[in-house]
Amino acid sequence: MTLVDAAPLRAGHRPVSVLRLIACGSVDDGKSTLIGRLLAETGSVPDDQLDYARRTRRGGSTVPVGEVDYSLLTDGLEAEHEQGITIDVAYRHLDLPSGRRVIIADAPGHEQYTRNMAVATSTADVALLLVDATKGIRAQTRRHLAVCALMGVRTVIAAVNKLDARGYDHVLYEELAGGVRSAAARFDVEDVEVIPVSALGGDNVITGSAKMPWYHGPTVLGALSAWRPPEHEPADDGGFRLPVQYIVRADDFRGFAGTVVGGSLRPGDPVVVAGSGAASTIATVRGPDGPVDRADPDMPATVTLADEIDVRRGDLLTTPPATSGDLEPATAFSAHLVWTADEPLAHGRSYLLLAGPLTVPAVVTTIRGKLDVNSGEQLAARTLGINDIGTVELTTNSPVSLDRYATSRDTGSFLLVDRVSKDTVAAGMVRHPLRRGTNIVPHDYAVDRAARSRLKGQRSRVLWLTGLPGAGKSTIADALERRLHSMGLHTYVLDGDNVRSGLNKDLGFTPEDRAENVRRVAETARLLLDAGLIVVVALVSPFRSDRMVAKSLFDAGDFLECWVDTPAEVCAERDPKGLYAKAKAGKIPNMTGVGQGYEEPEQPDLVVNGAGSLEDTVAELVSKLV
Amino acid sequence: MPVEAEEAIAPEAVLDVLEAEAIHVLREVAGAFRRPVLLYSIGKDSSVLLHLAIKAFAPGPVPFPVLHIDTKWKFREMIDFRDATARRLGIDLRVHTNEDGRAEGVTPFTHGSHEYTRIMKTVALRQALDAAGFDAAIGGARRDEERSRAKERMFSLREPGHRWEPRKQRPEFWRSANTELAEGQTMRVFPLSNWTELDVWRYIKREAIPVVPLYFAKPRPVVERDGALIMVDDDRYPLHEGERPEERLVRFRTLGCYPLTAAVESKAETLDELIDEMRADRRSERAGRLIDGEGGKSMESKKTEGYF
Numbered sequence: 062m063t064l065v066d067a068a069p070l071r072a073g074h075r076p077v078s079v080l081r082l083i084a085c086g087s088v089d090d091g092k093s094t095l096i097g098r099l100l101a102e103t104g105s106v107p108d109d110q111l112d113y114a115r116r117t118r119r120g121g122s123t124v125p126v127g128e129v130d131y132s133l134l135t136d137g138l139e140a141e142h143e144q145g146i147t148i149d150v151a152y153r154h155l156d157l158p159s160g161r162r163v164i165i166a167d168a169p170g171h172e173q174y175t176r177n178m179a180v181a182t183s184t185a186d187v188a189l190l191l192v193d194a195t196k197g198i199r200a201q202t203r204r205h206l207a208v209c210a211l212m213g214v215r216t217v218i219a220a221v222n223k224l225d226a227r228g229y230d231h232v233l234y235e236e237l238a239g240g241v242r243s244a245a246a247r248f249d250v251e252d253v254e255v256i257p258v259s260a261l262g263g264d265n266v267i268t269g270s271a272k273m274p275w276y277h278g279p280t281v282l283g284a285l286s287a288w289r290p291p292e293h294e295p296a297d298d299g300g301f302r303l304p305v306q307y308i309v310r311a312d313d314f315r316g317f318a319g320t321v322v323g324g325s326l327r328p329g330d331p332v333v334v335a336g337s338g339a340a341s342t343i344a345t346v347r348g349p350d351g352p353v354d355r356a357d358p359d360m361p362a363t364v365t366l367a368d369e370i371d372v373r374r375g376d377l378l379t380t381p382p383a384t385s386g387d388l389e390p391a392t393a394f395s396a397h398l399v400w401t402a403d404e405p406l407a408h409g410r411s412y413l414l415l416a417g418p419l420t421v422p423a424v425v426t427t428i429r430g431k432l433d434v435n436s437g438e439q440l441a442a443r444t445l446g447i448n449d450i451g452t453v454e455l456t457t458n459s460p461v462s463l464d465r466y467a468t469s470r471d472t473g474s475f476l477l478v479d480r481v482s483k484d485t486v487a488a489g490m491v492r493h494p495l496r497r498g499t500n501i502v503p504h505d506y507a508v509d510r511a512a513r514s515r516l517k518g519q520r521s522r523v524l525w526l527t528g529l530p531g532a533g534k535s536t537i538a539d540a541l542e543r544r545l546h547s548m549g550l551h552t553y554v555l556d557g558d559n560v561r562s563g564l565n566k567d568l569g570f571t572p573e574d575r576a577e578n579v580r581r582v583a584e585t586a587r588l589l590l591d592a593g594l595i596v597v598v599a600l601v602s603p604f605r606s607d608r609m610v611a612k613s614l615f616d617a618g619d620f621l622e623c624w625v626d627t628p629a630e631v632c633a634e635r636d637p638k639g640l641y642a643k644a645k646a647g648k649i650p651n652m653t654g655v656g657q658g659y660e661e662p663e664q665p666d667l668v669v670n671g672a673g674s675l676e677d678t679v680a681e682l683v684s685k686l687v
Numbered sequence: 688m689p690v691e692a693e694e695a696i697a698p699e700a701v702l703d704v705l706e707a708e709a710i711h712v713l714r715e716v717a718g719a720f721r722r723p724v725l726l727y728s729i730g731k732d733s734s735v736l737l738h739l740a741i742k743a744f745a746p747g748p749v750p751f752p753v754l755h756i757d758t759k760w761k762f763r764e765m766i767d768f769r770d771a772t773a774r775r776l777g778i779d780l781r782v783h784t785n786e787d788g789r790a791e792g793v794t795p796f797t798h799g800s801h802e803y804t805r806i807m808k809t810v811a812l813r814q815a816l817d818a819a820g821f822d823a824a825i826g827g828a829r830r831d832e833e834r835s836r837a838k839e840r841m842f843s844l845r846e847p848g849h850r851w852e853p854r855k856q857r858p859e860f861w862r863s864a865n866t867e868l869a870e871g872q873t874m875r876v877f878p879l880s881n882w883t884e885l886d887v888w889r890y891i892k893r894e895a896i897p898v899v900p901l902y903f904a905k906p907r908p909v910v911e912r913d914g915a916l917i918m919v920d921d922d923r924y925p926l927h928e929g930e931r932p933e934e935r936l937v938r939f940r941t942l943g944c945y946p947l948t949a950a951v952e953s954k955a956e957t958l959d960e961l962i963d964e965m966r967a968d969r970r971s972e973r974a975g976r977l978i979d980g981e982g983g984k985s986m987e988s989k990k991t992e993g994y995f
């Protein structure tokens with residue numbers, strides 16, 4: 062199998078008092094009935110809700126009124142269905158006779174199925190997979206297994222349901238059980254229990270079934286009770302992981318608080334901050350009830366160190382040396398992404414990468430392909446849309462220390478967040494680091510920007526003109542450069558159209574290509590700034606987030622965002638390049654202001670009136686630049 | 688899959704996992720948001736939340752204030768307990784009342800329980816959050832309180848104006864939360880999402896957390912309204928002609944505004960008795976809240992308006 066690299070190992074340390082279960086099945090496989098029965102028969106449903114399930118009947122139900130229709134117990138969300146509210150994942154609890162708590166995550170959505178399943182599987186230990194015996198194994202079953210495997214669920218309990226409707230046919234069960242096992246094996250899921258059940262009749266759910274004397278395995282409840290986390294090898298370095306969430310300060314106490322996500326730590330253990338490499342020794346460890354002599358995985362811990370070293374929220378405390386193995390800081394990673402936003406992935410756009418308490422800007426540089434969840438094949442892809450699972454490469458602005466997802470679900474995972482809307486656009490699982498931050502040491506040249514600027518007798522800066530096509534950006538840039546040149550200043554203009562005939566001639570006008578266009582122009586402007594020049598950029602750059610990314614490359618004061626604010630009617634009338642006419646005729650689908658929107662700057666450094674006097678505009682800009 | 692003999696799991700072990708999860712969430716809120724606040728309703732869930740906050744940041748102080756929305760119709764014992772708790776723990780307690788609503792004479796009797804709740808609780812909460820610029824509000828809601836809460840996020844995003852927008856809710860992966868906020872957005876956070884009512888009581892017992900005595904059975908003056916037992920806590924309660932409150936042995940499963948909170952007949956005078964009674968009594972917790980039933984309004988629509 063190529064798509065799933067490996068599965069989390071650290072899960073093995075989790076306390077088994079709480080088992081997190083994902084329930085998956087297609088509509089009408091009997092998932093609600095099975096979960097309802099598990100809840101009711103373990104005493105997890107209040108009497109008034111049982112009464113409701115005795116009285117109420119929904120279309121299609123064959124359960125006689127007066128008996129509990131178990132499928133109604135997990136329902137309660139009908140009202141929301143009717144109001145058009147989407148239910149993403151519902152969580153329910155039950156206690157097994159052993160005292161083990163089971164938290165069931167149920168992802169009923171249809172449209173957003175992959176996304177919701179990914180959410181529910183991200184914390185799951187075990188998947189309960191429904192197979193409808195009257196329908197057999199379908200593409201859905203494989204899709205569920207693919208997502209479970211990707212997200213690191215290592216144990217599958219498959220319930221072959223509705224066997225009552227097939228005369229409790231032993232041969233049929235064996236056939237389906239074989240089918241489930243071979244499908245699971247394709248995704249490297251080895252721990253599979255296949256149980257013949259009738260959710261409706263309660264056979265092999267809580268108690269065994271006299272109707273299937275040929276079956277000798279556990280019931281669903283029995284399998285949940287017997288579950289033990291699979292044995293795992295320890296991480297590369299066997300070290301502990303404590304991501305710092307919060308710094309606790311009291312009189313002369315300075316403690317670093319977080320949840321231990323791998324390994325154990327004790328007073329006296331050597332410790333290092335992954336990334337900075339600052340080292341010390343653990344002085345004390347506090348658990349929820351005060352000082353302890355050891356903190357284990359999943360425990361909240363607050364540690365104090367023997368030395369005063371720099372530790373901040375987002376830092377990862379671990380066992381030295383953190384410079385070997387996966388925790389060596391890197392700026393490029395290969396990862397799987399589950400895309401969760403309506404807006405597709407924009408190649409080259411900067412997102413925020415959240416890894417536990419750490420936040421860094423990151424860019425997806427390459428899309429290697431996306432997974433066809435039904436076939437398990439990797440398909441070529443230019444972008445990722447909602448519910449797509451992709452394999453990508455991404456780079457971060459600064460080096461970060463991440464594990465492989467196969468090593469740790471906590472320190473090997475991340476979220477991607479849109480910089481403007483702040484929506485979560487993707488969940489990421491690290492496959493492996495690509496480029497070690499330490500391998501690229503920028504060389505410090507003796508002749509630097511300051512020296513170059515001094516020689517030219519000027520302060521270098523970037524003036525970024527943004528606005529609708531026809532707003533007057535090129536005209537202003539041209540007039541401004543002539544004026545600056547005549548004043549003896551060294552300048553350069555990066556004009557959108559001119560750049561597109563060379564450096565960016567491989568790019569089109571889709572939002573992704575526009576993002577990449579802006580990124581390249583911004584990087585070029587940065588080089589020219591470093592060369593000591595006054596750089597004028599004339600670029601439509603219609604998207605706020607792209608301009609923010611451009612700005613983020615520069616120090617405050619070096620970059621001036623200037624909005625050339627010209628009424629859209631004026632631009633369309635001027636139409637210097639005949640673009641508006643063509644767009645109106647439908648010949649340019651992505652034309653800004655016609656087919657695509659222009660996002661006005663919210664807080665530009667400067668605003669000039671593109672319909673006003675050119676002379677005044679140039680005078681104003683000169684005064685801001687020199 | 689390895690099948691082994693079942694071994695019993697102590698309820699303690701489950702509580703440890705739930706405690707760890709809640710502490711993780713509380714620390715994340717304190718680390719990630721500019722101005723968090725803990726919403727304190729004086730009930731058992733709030734008492735647990737406050738206790739967890741103290742544990743999460745010990746030996747340092749709880750790094751956020753505690754806010755109580757006072758409708759002025761709470762049980763008197765609740766207010767006494769609130770003030771005693773603030774003194775005992777030395778926390779930064781803020782109390783807010785919707786004075787406009789009070790000036791307009793809004794009561795549960797004049798405006799109906801739904802409208803009263805909207806003005807004195809929902810609007811009041813918005814006023815208090817806006818005035819202080821709180822960007823994250825921690826609450827004690829649990830997923831087991833009502834079936835429709837099963838899908839609730841731990842980090843529930845609110846749009847400007849505190850609107851709950853179902854489409855904007857963020858997927859929650861692993862134990863990571865996206866705590867980034869766009870302009871005007873705020874967050875409601877529920878660290879006890881995965882706790883059950885019984886977990887709360889077991890934890891209260893294990894940690895010896897003080898709770899309002901109203902949770903325990905005692906003879907109290909009650910009247911019966913539409914089958915619900917209402918405790919007459921002061922002389923503002925409008926009695927019918929010739930009606931006299933009678934003393935009955937009752938306790939409360941949830942606490943709120945006294946005219947809207949039904950008592951249950953019970954003999955449970957201690958925590959152990961209460962936990963035993965809970966195991967036997969199998970009704971939904973919110974069955975005793977009068978506002979949930981009124982006018983067919985679902986929890987959902989109240990939440991859209993900003994009810995906690």
Ligand SMILES: Nc1nc2c(ncn2[C@@H]2O[C@H](COP(=O)(O)OP(=O)(O)O)[C@@H](O)[C@H]2O)c(=O)[nH]1
Pocket residue numbers: 086087088089090091092093094095121122123124132222223224225226258259260261262
């Ligand atoms: N014959 C038979 N029907 C079942 C069984 N389990 C569920 N059903 C029926 O299948 C239909 C769909 O069940 P439901 O639990 O709502 O399915 P869900 O959509 O997967 O939640 C209902 O009419 C159930 O009564 C079963 O074990 N045997």
